[in-house]
Amino acid sequence: MKVLMFGWEFPPHISGGLGTACYGLTRGLAKIDDLDIIFVVPKAYGDEDQTKMSLVGANSVTIQQVQSHVEKFKSQHTYLEVDSHLVPYNDPDEYYTFSSQDLYGKNKFIKVDKEGKLEFSGKYGTNLIEEIYKYAYVASTIASAHEHDVIHAHDWLCYPAGIAAKEVSGKPLVIHVHATDFDRSGGNVNPKVYEIEKKGMDAADKIIAVSNLTRNIVIEKYGQDPNKVVTVYNAVEPVSLEEKLKIKKGVKEKVVTFLGRITMQKGPEYFVEAAYQVLKRTNNVRFVMAGNGDMLEQMVDRVAQLGISDKFHFTGFLKGDDVFKMFLLSDVYVMPSVSEPFGISPLEAMQSNVPVIISKQSGVSEILTHAVKVDYWDIEAMADAIYGIIKYNALSEVFKEDGKEEVDNLKWANAAINVHDVYVSAIKLFKPLTKN
Amino acid sequence: MKALCLYFQIHQPLRLKRYRFFDIGNDHYYYDDYTNESIMRKIADECYLPANKIILELLKKYKGKFKISYSITGIALDQLEQYAPEVIDTFKELAKTGDVEFLAETYSHSLASLIHKEEFIYQVTVHSDRIEALFGVRPTVFRNTEMIYSDEIGEMVSKMGYQGILTEGAKHILGWKSPNYLYCNAINPKLKILMRNYKLSDDISFRFSSRGWKEWPLTTTKLVGWLNEMDDKEDLVNIFMDYETFGEHQKKESGIFEFLTYLPQEVILKSKYKFATPSELTSEFHPIAQAHVPNVISWADEERDLSAWLGNKLQDEAFRKLYALRDDVIAVNDERINEDWKFLQASDHFYYMCTKFASDGDVHSYFNPYSSPYDAFINYMNVLSDFQIRLNEIKDSLTVDPKELQNQILQKDELIAKYERELDEFKHC
Numbered sequence: 001m002k003v004l005m006f007g008w009e010f011p012p013h014i015s016g017g018l019g020t021a022c023y024g025l026t027r028g029l030a031k032i033d034d035l036d037i038i039f040v041v042p043k044a045y046g047d048e049d050q051t052k053m054s055l056v057g058a059n060s061v062t063i064q065q066v067q068s069h070v071e072k073f074k075s076q077h078t079y080l081e082v083d084s085h086l087v088p089y090n091d092p093d094e095y096y097t098f099s100s101q102d103l104y105g106k107n108k109f110i111k112v113d114k115e116g117k118l119e120f121s122g123k124y125g126t127n128l129i130e131e132i133y134k135y136a137y138v139a140s141t142i143a144s145a146h147e148h149d150v151i152h153a154h155d156w157l158c159y160p161a162g163i164a165a166k167e168v169s170g171k172p173l174v175i176h177v178h179a180t181d182f183d184r185s186g187g188n189v190n191p192k193v194y195e196i197e198k199k200g201m202d203a204a205d206k207i208i209a210v211s212n213l214t215r216n217i218v219i220e221k222y223g224q225d226p227n228k229v230v231t232v233y234n235a236v237e238p239v240s241l242e243e244k245l246k247i248k249k250g251v252k253e254k255v256v257t258f259l260g261r262i263t264m265q266k267g268p269e270y271f272v273e274a275a276y277q278v279l280k281r282t283n284n285v286r287f288v289m290a291g292n293g294d295m296l297e298q299m300v301d302r303v304a305q306l307g308i309s310d311k312f313h314f315t316g317f318l319k320g321d322d323v324f325k326m327f328l329l330s331d332v333y334v335m336p337s338v339s340e341p342f343g344i345s346p347l348e349a350m351q352s353n354v355p356v357i358i359s360k361q362s363g364v365s366e367i368l369t370h371a372v373k374v375d376y377w378d379i380e381a382m383a384d385a386i387y388g389i390i391k392y393n394a395l396s397e398v399f400k401e402d403g404k405e406e407v408d409n410l411k412w413a414n415a416a417i418n419v420h421d422v423y424v425s426a427i428k429l430f431k432p433l434t435k436n
Numbered sequence: 437m438k439a440l441c442l443y444f445q446i447h448q449p450l451r452l453k454r455y456r457f458f459d460i461g462n463d464h465y466y467y468d469d470y471t472n473e474s475i476m477r478k479i480a481d482e483c484y485l486p487a488n489k490i491i492l493e494l495l496k497k498y499k500g501k502f503k504i505s506y507s508i509t510g511i512a513l514d515q516l517e518q519y520a521p522e523v524i525d526t527f528k529e530l531a532k533t534g535d536v537e538f539l540a541e542t543y544s545h546s547l548a549s550l551i552h553k554e555e556f557i558y559q560v561t562v563h564s565d566r567i568e569a570l571f572g573v574r575p576t577v578f579r580n581t582e583m584i585y586s587d588e589i590g591e592m593v594s595k596m597g598y599q600g601i602l603t604e605g606a607k608h609i610l611g612w613k614s615p616n617y618l619y620c621n622a623i624n625p626k627l628k629i630l631m632r633n634y635k636l637s638d639d640i641s642f643r644f645s646s647r648g649w650k651e652w653p654l655t656t657t658k659l660v661g662w663l664n665e666m667d668d669k670e671d672l673v674n675i676f677m678d679y680e681t682f683g684e685h686q687k688k689e690s691g692i693f694e695f696l697t698y699l700p701q702e703v704i705l706k707s708k709y710k711f712a713t714p715s716e717l718t719s720e721f722h723p724i725a726q727a728h729v730p731n732v733i734s735w736a737d738e739e740r741d742l743s744a745w746l747g748n749k750l751q752d753e754a755f756r757k758l759y760a761l762r763d764d765v766i767a768v769n770d771e772r773i774n775e776d777w778k779f780l781q782a783s784d785h786f787y788y789m790c791t792k793f794a795s796d797g798d799v800h801s802y803f804n805p806y807s808s809p810y811d812a813f814i815n816y817m818n819v820l821s822d823f824q825i826r827l828n829e830i831k832d833s834l835t836v837d838p839k840e841l842q843n844q845i846l847q848k849d850e851l852i853a854k855y856e857r858e859l860d861e862f863k864h865c
Contacts, residue, residue: 307753310820
């Protein structure tokens with residue numbers, strides 16, 4: 001079986017959980033016999049791990065007769081422009097620059113370099129919608145050049161690419177919902193993004209959702225047939241502990257960590273309020289908010305206002321090794337997400353022997369047993385749980401040991417088997433697309 | 437005869453390095469040596485050295501007729517000593533002429549006068565000691581960080597024995613009053629107040645090279661013309677500014693050094709003014725009135741208040757947290773802790789956390805190492821957290837066992853009793 005897979009990012013060039021999930025899944029799928037993947041990303045840098053599959057960067061595909069096709073393409077798919085603050089993801093590290101400038105300025109033309117290749121930035125920016133459609137256009141070329149049996153598109157950014165590929169090759173399309181705009185926007189859905197998402201789901205032969213929470217949103221908000229939507233939980237790549245043991249903890253106090261984009265979806269303000277409650281009762285604790293996002297300044301202000309800034313620290317965006325360093329320094333990991341389709345980071349924390357507190361509004365809470373689950377808005381319950389884990393060693397020991405065992409049993413290989421089943425059923429069910 | 441007082445302020449912040457959460461408890465060095473050295477070196481070469489050279493020549497040329505005054509913060513002296521020691525030598529040469537006066541400051545260019553009287557007094561004393569040791573004369577006139585002044589601060593300074601203080605003379609502070617007189621403190625009239633003539637001072641320090649200004653180009657003739665046009669009854673004109681005006685705020689190419697070179701000649705030959713130092717003004721002139729300044733003022737920004745350093749949540753929080761540590765710093769009395777304590781108090785750290793960027797953004801972004809006030813706050817608080825950890829560690833190690841203390845007292849008592857017995861024996865001899 002040959003799978004043509006469309007993603008938006010791939011390690012090491014990632015800005016969020018999507019890239020990590022794609023990577024883990026492809027590694028899991030590689031363990032299945034007779035399954036090949038062609039993974040397409042908007043921009044291949046060349047240093048990605050390609051041992052498990054061949055990685056095709058859309059920026060290295062030669063395009064012929066660009067002008068005429070683009071016009072035709074644009075008349076088929078509505079060309080959209082999105083206001084910058086509606087952009088779903090920003091590269092957290094470059095948040096400030098991206099919010100103020102457009103990579104290509106107001107250029108409506110699609111840029112092609114000397115060899116006729118499209119130029120992709122491969123980053124989440126203000127010209128995202130343009131990139132999505134450029135990517136979709138390239139996808140059709142790739143689909144005709146690479147033989148495949150099924151198409152797999154990750155998240156809404158790649159749905160148009162999946163649809164385009166399906167139109168060219170006539171193969172079944174599986175789309176993978178890692179998040180919907182209902183999660184990202186807190187309910188104020190951007191109609192343009194919704195439209196892309198809906199079109200993708202409508203065109204799909206099978207839909208994979210990362211949790212039942214997400215599956216329900218797909219069924220209810222996007223009007224999809226429940227039989228078409230399958231839940232496949234994410235997993236986590238095993239890590240070797242030895243290299244991580246070198247870090248020296250500089251502070252004596254217990255460390256409670258929030259790690260993620262500092263945006264409304266992630267519920268950072270509930271973490272700050274819970275920290276304030278805990279600090280009223282014990283001094284033997286420090287809180288760390290790691291990450292970047294449009295709510296960072298608001299959080300710094302609030303921490304200063306509460307007068308806890310000597311015990312509440314900010315790190316900015318953490319890359320690669322620093323994430324593990326942060327976990328290693330942590331005694332509790334808190335994910336107070338308001339709406340989290342899945343949430344891989346608590347699994348990474350548990351791998352590093354860190355007890356986790358997660359919100360009930362996260363997909364990962366459906367599969368975890370050895371984690372404290374609270375409502376994201378329940379600051380007191382969150383403060384209670386934090387206090388309990390840092391104060392009572394027995395409690396944290398139990399969470400550490402059982403949590404580690406639990407998370408070690410969540411393997412991408414198992415998730416891959418479920419995804420493979422979805423492929424098989426999609427191919428079996430497939431009725432070629434009728435054009436009208 | 438009327439008097440013209442030229443005073444220049446010299447300060448360079450000691451910038452903190454990027455200090456992350458991971459460094460807390462592990463790394464106890466907080467300063468960005470590279471940036472501090474390169475900026476100090478640059479300013480020494482472009483401003484301090486060439487300006488001092490010109491001023492020395494002028495002092496020698498117009499012996500006794502040209503006078504000038506400076507204040508140099510302790511933090512600037514520390515950095516000069518380390519990165520550009522020859523600058524200190526040139527200031528010593530200036531001091532030798534006898535026509536240069538050095539004023540008192542807070543050592544750390546700190547805001548201690550607003551929060552902690554004892555710390556304030558300590559810092560001013562340490563600074564005056566240092567100036568006396570370097571230049572041979574103990575300052576008699578005080579200049580607070582950023583010209584911060586209020587009636588109460590004035591009273592505090594007066595009690596410390598200083599004859600005069602410098603502050604801002606902007607219109608919305610003085611109202612109908614003119615800055616061109618000597619004033620005295622509202623609580624203790626013995627303390628004289630010198631008010632900055634903000635218009636003439638800013639004409640040179642801010643507007644000198646600004647081509648959009650209707651008076652551009654500013655020449656010495658023009659400035660002396662303005663001086664001569666002033667009301668005959670007015671006594672004096674105080675021109676106070678950053679020394680970095682020469683060669684740094686106003687680049688060499690603007691002609692600022694030529695302006696400096698020819699100013700004394702123009703004033704001496706063509707005006708009704710003589711040059712005077714602040715201490716001469718306080719003894720030669722009579723105050724015209726008391727200055728009532730119940731609320732704290734400064735020379736900064738359009739508001740002339742404290743909002744550049746304090747007032748937003750970030751600044752207030754950092755300021756509170758810093759001074760909450762003072763008792764422990766004194767109790768511990770550790771050499772390295774005392775060093776860092778000095779540097780962490782610099783007002784610059786709070787200035788970088790300023791969130792009002794409306795009209796004064798240019799000045800605020802000048803030499804600012806941070807991309808945002810939030811960035812500045814996060815970095816500073818990380819450093820302060822580490823400082824606090826060190827403080828607590830030393831404090832814990834100092835706690836003495838009460839039994840041990842009891843023993844020591846008993847031993848001392850025995851010794852005293854023994855000496856008393858010996859004394860008695862001698863008396864009876």
